Amino acid sequence: MKVVTRFAPSPTGTLHIGGVRTALFNYVYAKKMGGLFLIRIEDTDRQRSTKEFEKNILDSLNSIGLSPDLDPINQSERADIYIKAADEIHKNGKAYYCNCSKERLDKMRAAQQLNGQKPQYDGRCRNLNLEKSSNTVLRLKTPLDGQVVLRDYVRGDITFENSELDDLIILRSDGTPTYHLCNVVDDFEQGVTTVIRGEDHISNTPRQIHIQQALGYPELEYAHLPLVLGADKKRLSKRHAATSLEEYKNEGYLDSAILNTLARLGWSKGEKEVFYLDDLIKDFEITEVQKAGAIFDMTKLDWLNTQHLSNLSLVEFKSHLNPFLSSIDINLDDHPKPDLLIDAMRSSESNLVNIANALIPYFKGVTEYNPKAVKKFLADSGNMLSSVADALESLEDWDEENIDLALKNFQSSSNLPTPKVNQPIRIAVTGGTKSPSLGLTLEIIGKEDSLIRIKKALDFIS
Numbered sequence: 001m002k003v004v005t006r007f008a009p010s011p012t013g014t015l016h017i018g019g020v021r022t023a024l025f026n027y028v029y030a031k032k033m034g035g036l037f038l039i040r041i042e043d044t045d046r047q048r049s050t051k052e053f054e055k056n057i058l059d060s061l062n063s064i065g066l067s068p069d070l071d072p073i074n075q076s077e078r079a080d081i082y083i084k085a086a087d088e089i090h091k092n093g094k095a096y097y098c099n100c101s102k103e104r105l106d107k108m109r110a111a112q113q114l115n116g117q118k119p120q121y122d123g124r125c126r127n128l129n130l131e132k133s134s135n136t137v138l139r140l141k142t143p144l145d146g147q148v149v150l151r152d153y154v155r156g157d158i159t160f161e162n163s164e165l166d167d168l169i170i171l172r173s174d175g176t177p178t179y180h181l182c183n184v185v186d187d188f189e190q191g192v193t194t195v196i197r198g199e200d201h202i203s204n205t206p207r208q209i210h211i212q213q214a215l216g217y218p219e220l221e222y223a224h225l226p227l228v229l230g231a232d233k234k235r236l237s238k239r240h241a242a243t244s245l246e247e248y249k250n251e252g253y254l255d256s257a258i259l260n261t262l263a264r265l266g267w268s269k270g271e272k273e274v275f276y277l278d279d280l281i282k283d284f285e286i287t288e289v290q291k292a293g294a295i296f297d298m299t300k301l302d303w304l305n306t307q308h309l310s311n312l313s314l315v316e317f318k319s320h321l322n323p324f325l326s327s328i329d330i331n332l333d334d335h336p337k338p339d340l341l342i343d344a345m346r347s348s349e350s351n352l353v354n355i356a357n358a359l360i361p362y363f364k365g366v367t368e369y370n371p372k373a374v375k376k377f378l379a380d381s382g383n384m385l386s387s388v389a390d391a392l393e394s395l396e397d398w399d400e401e402n403i404d405l406a407l408k409n410f411q412s413s414s415n416l417p418t419p420k421v422n423q424p425i426r427i428a429v430t431g432g433t434k435s436p437s438l439g440l441t442l443e444i445i446g447k448e449d450s451l452i453r454i455k456k457a458l459d460f461i462s
Contacts, residue, residue, distance in 0.1 A: 002036030004193045007061075007068075008183070010042045014244040016226040017296070018055075018198070020064065021262040024280075025225060025289070026196045027066045028263070031281045038190055039072040044182060048081040049076070057153060057165070060245045064255045065277055073190070075182050082177035085185045085215060086138055086170050093215040095170060097136040098125035120166035126169035138171035140210060153286045154222035155199075160206040168207055169191035175254040180204065187220065196286070203319040223286050226266045229293040236296050248301075250325055251353025257305035265294035274307050302350035310347055314339060318347055324356040330363050341444050344436040358434075362444060366431040366453055369460065373433045381424035382461055384416065388425060389454045398447040428457035 005026040009019055023039075030037040039061070043049040056070065089095040100121075109119035121139070129134060143162040150158040170181040183204075187195065202224050212219070225395065228236045236243060248258055260275045267290065269275075269283045309317065318332060321342070332338040341362055349355045360367075369378065391410045395402055411421045422438050429450055435441045442450045 001031055001192075001193060003031040003033035004038060004191045005035065005196055006038040006040050006190060006192050007066075008040040008042050008186075009057050010045060010048075011050060012045060012048040013053055014246055015057045016058040016243055017245055017248070017262070018243075020060075020066075020245050020258070021228060021265055022165045022197060022225060023061060023066050024259055024262055025223075025267075025284075025286075028277075028280045028284045029194065029223075029286050030069075030283055031194060035193075036069040036191075037066070038070055038192070039068040040186055040190065041072055041074045041076075041181070042179075043074055044176070044179070046076075056246065059125075059130075063249075064245065064259065073186070075186065078182075078186070079177065081189065082182050082185050082436050083171070083175065086177060086181060089170065089211075089214045090138060093139050093183065094141050094213070096126055096128075096141060096167075097130040097132050097135070098139045098167075099130055099136045099381075100124060100170075100226070101135075115432055118164065120164075123167060126167065135173055137169045137173050139167040140170050140207075140214060141353075142167050142207075142210055148209050150202070150209070152202075152221060153221065154226075154289045155202075155224060155291055158202065160306065165206060165210070170211065171418060180207050180211060184208050184215070184217065188212075188215070188217045190221065194223070196223045196225065198227055199224040200227065223289065225289060226291060226293045226449065228265055229295050229297060231297075231445075233293060233295065250353075251275045252354065252356070253301065253305050254308045254320065254352075257301065257308040260304050260308065261296075261301045264300070266290050274304065274311075289298070306347060306350050310351075312346075314343060318342060321352055321355060324352045328356060328360065330356070330359060333361060336446065337444055344440055344444060348434070348436070361430045365449075366429070366456065368431060369427060369457070370432040373427050374461070377419070377423040377433070378427045378457065379461055381420070382458055384421065385424055385428060385454055385458055386413065387414070387450055388421065392442075392447070392454075393451055395447070400439040400445060403442050404437070407438065424457075429453045 007019075007023040007026050009015070027037045041054055041057075042053065061067065086095065090097075105121070107175065108122055112119045125139070129305070132138075142165050146162050148160050148162060150160065150164075152158060168180060169178055171177055186192075186247070205222060205224075210218075230236050245258070256276055259277060259280070263275055263280050264273075264283075266286070267288055269288075272283075275283070309320075312320065318338075322332065332342070335341055341359070345355060345359060348358050388407070388410055391406055392403070394404055407421060409416060409426075414421070423433055426433055426438055426441065427436055428439065429445055436444075445453070
């Protein structure tokens with residue numbers, strides 16, 4: 001049997017980072033098993049679903065390397081198939097029409113709650129043999145006794161008592177199918193064998209199994225993933241961090257680093273931390289997914305992004321960085337030593353946006369100084385800066401080695417600790433206290449520009 005998995009998003013918003021994790025696990029499992037990965041757009045919510053969100057979801061998945069093996073399908077285009085399946089269930093005596101009004105149902109549920117009972121349909125119309133009409137819904141005849149067992153790769157066997165499950169609606173009074181029916185029919189029609197989704201769907205599964213049984217469909221395999229949580233162990237939301245894939249890509253996180261981070265949410269492989277998609281396909285085991293909620297850690301994403309950035313060739317790195325530089329009107333070709341600069345700065349920050357911003361002083365000069373850095377290092381360093389400028393000006397060969405030697409000699413002769421020499425110079429030429437090694441920084445900026453910047457800093461503190 002060929003394994004077929006599916007990712008079934010609703011186009012009611014941009015692609016959530018938790019959805020990407022679900023899509024990733026479906027994709028990786030299918031590829032590992034030599035099967036197919038499919039996408040189904042569950043767009044039956046007519047009020048909230050939009051083509052714009054659908055496009056965002058599909059484009060985002062394609063851009064991050066999780067493309068489906070077949071064209072996606074839309075539930076909104078398949079109503080006739082669902083209605084035909086519902087009619088078959090009714091014809092086989094496994095569903096019935098119900099004309100209970102909203103008012104009756106509300107009173108029934110209120111009374112059940114008052115009596116400490118679980119609110120659920122009481123089966124009033126189950127044996128009335130009502131005909132279809134404009135005010136009837138079609139309900140599934142859930143078995144009144146016995147059990148349904150969910151066999152889950154992550155959680156093991158989960159048993160549900162049929163008595164706890166009421167007769168769910170599969171067709172509304174306007175003839176439109178409900179989520180559970182659409183879900184089951186589409187899984188069968190698409191040849192899905194394995195359903196991998198969030199644990200919030202566990203309670204849906206016994207209902208869907210009953211529909212499968214009513215239609216004579218084969219049993220599916222299931223794996224319910226732990227939810228992606230924030231640091232407070234509550235479901236990830238915007239109060240914890242950005243929640244859409246698009247936001248992370250726009251902040252300069254690599255696709256490979258995002259997938260790496262998400263793969264580690266609920267799954268691990270020994271001490272190995274850095275994974276690429278091919279690694280995940282080779283190493284992933286669905287039975288190794290943990291049950292506990294997985295906490296999304298920005299610190300981990302930052303670290304992994306740094307690792308993935310460092311593994312890029314210089315050409316690849318510049319290709320990824322250039323769009324972010326263009327957004328702040330910087331062209332690498334405008335610098336006399338672009339490769340030296342990029343190679344020196346590529347590990348300076350955790351994402352491409354921050355790296356691009358860190359490059360601003362190397363192209364546009366120092367427009368402002370870090371106030372805290374000025375107070376701590378620069379304010380009282382006028383005499384030292386003036387002297388070191390004289391020492392640097394006398395250098396004939398302006399390269400890292402000679403600059404470092406000159407600074408070392410100056411420090412020794414002035415009897416000053418390294419931070420008292422290096423940090424004021426660094427602030428003078430970059431505006432802050434963070435840069436590559438000082439000799440390399442000055443080489444990259446150039447002799448003339450470095451001396452001009454030191455003079456400007458002297459004017460600033462005078």
